[in-house]
């Protein structure tokens with residue numbers, strides 16, 4: 001008889017050393033969300049963000065291409081830019097070395113006096129990036145495969161589910177600090193075994209749990225379900241677009257998820273791991289041109305007050321439990337037929353998590 005597969009050992013979620021391994025390895029070798037491209041609308045507009053402990057910035061060039069660089073001057077390492085803004089060239093605040101939007105060194109005070117100074121050999125260090133439905137993702141690994149290889153079909157499916165994606169801009173960002181390891185939060189997101197007991201609004205007013213399933217699609221975990229019968233829905237979903245009566249989400253390993261609520265309402269989850277037992281979850285909500293939308297605002301409030309609030313208590317309790325001497329990792333409930341009451345997506349996640357740490 002085969003033995004059940006057990007959940008990961010508790011130290012994977014509590015040990016600061018393991019978090020350090022993840023920070024240097026996993027976070028620096030996977031596709032991570034940087035910023036929304038609406039922040040980079042014009043030539044020279046830039047936005048800074050942090051990934052795997054590194055400060056980076058994205059900037060739109062004169063050729064309209066977005067590039068991402070490490071936020072560090074190639075002279076004596078001063079930080080180049082902060083926050084968001086717009087600039088025709090990048091000027092270092094320390095000694096005014098000036099870089100083109102392509103990262104090449106353009107000029108610097110008195111550099112011509114240096115014999116053998118080869119200006120053309122100096123360039124900001126560029127990082128791989130991809131715009132994915134208006135979301136800019138970066139990967140610090142210069143040899144990273146394209147997102148399509150990591151997450152096959154996710155882009156084309158999302159384009160189908162959110163046909164107006166090019167017009168969408170952020171309307172609301174909700175920041176949710178959780179006292180738990182990022183993996184506890186991501187695992188909780190990736191199974192609906194806990195939904196009927198803990199998320200009555202979501203289970204009764206948004207999705208139809210008996211049709212819920214999560215399946216791997218490359219390094220994406222794809223959630224699919226039908227929505228509730230129309231009279232039980234908590235809002236009007238008649239968007240006039242196909243798939244308006246479905247709920248779907250694309251979790252892109254390791255820390256981002258696109259969700260499409262019934263009515264083709266795009267929203268996102270973005271985890272930022274702070275240390276071994278703290279993570280911040282950003283819930284992003286979008287509307288056409290970022291204009292006011294009652295439905296989206298209401299959904300954001302409903303979600304914050306129900307599903308998100310309910311999950312905070314679950315994940316924080318789990319984190320406390322993982323430090324208990326009385327905890328021995330239990331068997332995962334893996335139903336061969338999958339479905340809502342099976343933890344097979346957690347099994348996939350824990351395999352990826354373990355590989356990222358143990359190599």
Ligand code: FES
Pocket residue numbers: 073074075076077078092093094095096097
């Ligand atoms: S460190 Fe940037 S110009 Fe000197």
Ligand SMILES: [Fe+2]
Pocket residue numbers: 188189194195199307311
């Ligand atoms: Fe949940």
